[in-house]
Amino acid sequence: MMRVRAVMIAVLVAMLWAGSALARDLVSAADPEAVLEAAKGFGSAELERDEVGDPRIRGRMFGVLYLVTFYGCEAGKDCKDLLFYAGWEDAGLTLEDVNRWNRGKRFGKAYLDDEGDAVLEFAVNLNYGVTPRNLDDTFDWWGVVLREFREEML
Template sequence: MRMSAIPTLIAFAGSLALAPAAIAQSLIDAGDVDAIANIARGYGSATIQSDNVGDPQILGRIDGVMYTVNFYGCTNGADCTTVQFRAGWKNPGDITLDDMNLWNQDKRFGKAYLDFEDDPVIEWDVNLFGGVSTQNLDDTFDWWRIVLENFTADYF
C-alpha cells in the first residue's frame, strides 16, 4: 500500500514545481493592452486607441457609462507600467466640491474631483508593474464597475 502512494506523491510534487512557471506565464501587466482590453470587453464595449502622446488608451462602456483606461510609464507607446481608469460627466449644476470631498472621504476606490469646467470626474490608478493574474485584473474591472454604479447612483 505504501509503495503505491510513492508515484502519486512524486507526480504531485512535480506538479507543484511547475505551478510557479504556469502562474508566471498567465500574469498580465500594463504592456499587454490586448489582454486588458479583452477583460474590459467582459464588462461592455472596449476599443483600443492612442492618446494624444501616442500611448495606448482603451475607450470602454460599462452599463452605459463611458470610461477610459489610460496607460502610463510607457516607452514609445509600449512597455507601460500602470493604468488609470477614468470617467467624467457634464455637471448638471448641482454637484459640488463638498460632494466630491464626501465621496473621497467615504469610498475606498476611485478619486473624485471637479475638473477645470466644474464637471465631475472619477479616477482610479492601478499599478500593474510586474504583472497580476487574470483573475485579479478581472476583479479590478468588477470593482471599477461597482465604482461607476455607485457614483452614478449618488450623483446622476
C-alpha cells in the first residue's frame, strides 16, 4: 500500500512539474517580442505601436504587406488577441466575390471596406498562451490564407 501511494505521489509531482514547465514555454499576445520572432520566421517583420500605443507588427509574406494588431490590451500591455490584416485598394472585387470566398473557406474572413477595397482578416485568440509551435502554425495558416486569397481573388 505504501508503495502504491509513493508511486501516485511521484506521478502527481511529475505532472505538476511538467505542467509548470509547459506554462513557462507558452507564448501569448502579452509578449509582442515573442510574436514578432514567430513572424520573422515567415518573412520580414517589425514591431511598432499603433495610434493608441498598442503593439502592432508590420510584416510581409509572398510580397504582401500585412499587419498583426494586438487587441484586448491595457495601456499598451497585457494583450489577449491578435488580428492579422491585409488590404488591397482597387481590387475590383464584388460583394458576391467575397461572399463566395467566405462560404468556401474556413480561415480568413474577407470583406469590402467603406471605400470598396478588399480586406482579409484572421482573428487569433492567444489568451492564456499557446506553444511556440502552435503560433508558428498560426503564421503558416495566415500564409496559406494570404496566398490563396491573392491567387483566387485578385
